[in-house]
Amino acid sequence: MRARGYLVWTDDFRAASRPKMTEKRQFRAIKGTRDILPPDSALWNWVEQTAREVFETYGFRDIRLPIFEETELFARSIGGESDIVFKEMFSFLESRAIELPQSPSIGRILQLAELVNGAWERGEIPKTARNEAEFGRLSHAHQQLQSGPFVPLAAMTAPNRDGLETAVQLLATILDSAGELGVQTSLRPEATAGSVRAYIEHGMHALPGNVKLYYTGPMFRRERPQKGRYRQFYQIGAEVLGPSDAPAIDAEILEMLLVFFARVGLTKTTLYVNSIGCKACRPKYVELLREELRKVKDQLGPDSQRRIETNALRVLDSKLPHEQPIIETLPRISGHLCPACSEHFSKLKDELKLRNLAYQENWRLVRGLDYYTRTTFEVTAEGLGSQNAVCGGGRYDGLVELLGGQPGVKGIGFAIGTDRAILSIQESGNLPRLPGLAVFVAWMGAKAYPVAVSIARKLRNRGFAVELPPEELKFKKSLGLADKLGARYALIIGEDEAASGTYTLKRLADAEQKKLSETDLLEHLESERRGPHA
Ligand code: ATP
Numbered sequence: 001m002r003a004r005g006y007l008v009w010t011d012d013f014r015a016a017s018r019p020k021m022t023e024k025r026q027f028r029a030i031k032g033t034r035d036i037l038p039p040d041s042a043l044w045n046w047v048e049q050t051a052r053e054v055f056e057t058y059g060f061r062d063i064r065l066p067i068f069e070e071t072e073l074f075a076r077s078i079g080g081e082s083d084i085v086f087k088e089m090f091s092f093l094e095s096r097a098i099e100l101p102q103s104p105s106i107g108r109i110l111q112l113a114e115l116v117n118g119a120w121e122r123g124e125i126p127k128t129a130r131n132e133a134e135f136g137r138l139s140h141a142h143q144q145l146q147s148g149p150f151v152p153l154a155a156m157t158a159p160n161r162d163g164l165e166t167a168v169q170l171l172a173t174i175l176d177s178a179g180e181l182g183v184q185t186s187l188r189p190e191a192t193a194g195s196v197r198a199y200i201e202h203g204m205h206a207l208p209g210n211v212k213l214y215y216t217g218p219m220f221r222r223e224r225p226q227k228g229r230y231r232q233f234y235q236i237g238a239e240v241l242g243p244s245d246a247p248a249i250d251a252e253i254l255e256m257l258l259v260f261f262a263r264v265g266l267t268k269t270t271l272y273v274n275s276i277g278c279k280a281c282r283p284k285y286v287e288l289l290r291e292e293l294r295k296v297k298d299q300l301g302p303d304s305q306r307r308i309e310t311n312a313l314r315v316l317d318s319k320l321p322h323e324q325p326i327i328e329t330l331p332r333i334s335g336h337l338c339p340a341c342s343e344h345f346s347k348l349k350d351e352l353k354l355r356n357l358a359y360q361e362n363w364r365l366v367r368g369l370d371y372y373t374r375t376t377f378e379v380t381a382e383g384l385g386s387q388n389a390v391c392g393g394g395r396y397d398g399l400v401e402l403l404g405g406q407p408g409v410k411g412i413g414f415a416i417g418t419d420r421a422i423l424s425i426q427e428s429g430n431l432p433r434l435p436g437l438a439v440f441v442a443w444m445g446a447k448a449y450p451v452a453v454s455i456a457r458k459l460r461n462r463g464f465a466v467e468l469p470p471e472e473l474k475f476k477k478s479l480g481l482a483d484k485l486g487a488r489y490a491l492i493i494g495e496d497e498a499a500s501g502t503y504t505l506k507r508l509a510d511a512e513q514k515k516l517s518e519t520d521l522l523e524h525l526e527s528e529r530r531g532p533h534a
């Protein structure tokens with residue numbers, strides 16, 4: 001939107017390109033995003049609340065992270081070769097280091113180049129890889145402009161078309177590059193990178209023991225939307241960071257995960273585990289795998305063919321039917337783990353048995369992200385079609401150091417796909433009974449109204465969900481609305497009740513009716529809440 005057209009970039013041009021806002025139109029949520037409406041939102045809240053409760057019993061505490069971070073953080077941690085970083089991130093330039101001139105003239109652009117030079121030398125522009133490249137481009141253009149044989153500065157004033165065009169191009173480059181300088185940011189596609197960044201930034205390695213964190217919130221990936229796959233989706237995740245990589249840590253978070261799934265009624269889940277080795281053993285295995293893959297290259301699809309060289313492990317992840325028999329013949333990592341990784345994996349399996357956690361080994365489980373080491377796992381659930389993974393995770397022992405933190409810090413974590421977990425709960429039909437509207441206050445008459453206002457507040461104070469109609473309704477209409485809103489009780493307050501200081505409480509399920517004093521009413525509702533139907 002900028003620079004190339006700078007010669008016409010005037011206030012007139014801006015005004016002309018401003019959209020007309022007078023015509024009526026309707027808006028829809030952006031493709032791949034969706035609204036979570038009541039009553040579904042209650043199920044979402046319950047699922048997230050259950051995760052909080054379960055995770056906190058395991059000593060995890062909430063961390064709230066920014067929704068966007070430096071793009072380089074993701075590129076380094078997730079891996080520049082991964083699809084997520086390579087093509088799925090929503091990125092934008094945040095905090096431009098240099099403000100661009102409003103209507104740039106040649107003189108001003110050259111001044112700008114000097115300005116940027118100075119700012120760069122004083123270290124005012126973040127030295128990100130991207131900024132280094134942009135600055136290089138800018139310096140090059142600037143130098144050429146000043147000394148290049150093609151473009152004597154005189155060409156600006158003399159009617160030398162070629163010289164002028166080249167100069168204009170160089171100036172456009174300067175403007176372009178200067179405009180790019182700043183911090184390139186992306187909406188987070190996952191939250192492990194942010195968690196680790198925060199762990200390092202706040203010196204959490206100095207905290208006692210292992211640091212256990214959990215988070216909930218939206219993630220963003222520009223994927224092809226389909227059932228269970230969105231561009232804005234939600235995760236509930238947890239991370240353990242610290243000096244120890246004991247297999248019991250891995251087993252404990254898997255226990256916590258399965259306890260959570262059971263608690264939200266997702267019982268038909270399958271846990272798959274694998275070990276993908278470490279820096280010592282994985283490269284050798286990957287090389288072997290690559291050699292074998294090269295032999296069968298022409299039988300593979302284009303994605304797998306490309307991955308042989310860029311990310312050979314990911315070929316094992318392929319879902320293409322015709323590749324399956326070929327993949328089955330490939331060498332398996334289990335036979336190539338170093339003694340330390342092999343022992344870690346077998347201790348993990350012992351720990352899982354100790355905890356009575358059912359699992360299946362899956363040697364093809366390599367996970368999408370580059371940073372994993374040793375333990376990887378995935379949980380699948382029913383009712384989701386081909387998007388059946390509800391949780392993925394694994395160990396990432398080198399990530400803290402890779403992101404500039406304390407060497408030797410180990411890490412493991414997982415992320416549950418909340419959207420899919422909820423879809424699966426809905427498909428199972430095994431829905432929880434969530435408390436809805438408790439009391440609808442059916443008041444009639446001016447004398448009843450103050451009583452209604454007062455009792456509504458008292459009930460709400462005790463935690464009951466109460467609906468108080470803002471305008472007087474006819475008796476029949478009032479009860480009809482109470483029913484439609486799903487209230488458990490209608491509290492009838494007419495002139496009689498108001499005069500006698502009593503209430504008529506009607507249970508809507510069976511129309512049972514009781515006349516009660518205020519004290520009895522409160523007691524009755526409290527006991528009903530504590531009872532089996534709470
Ligand atoms: P998949 O193989 O399904 O693309 P992934 O390996 O990309 O998953 P992770 O990065 O490990 O997934 O994220 C953990 C979980 O987040 C997944 O198991 C899934 O439940 C959920 N998830 C990932 N991407 C999406 C998405 N675009 N929409 C909804 N949920 C998602």
Ligand code: MG
Binds near residue numbers: 368
């Ligand atoms: Mg994915």
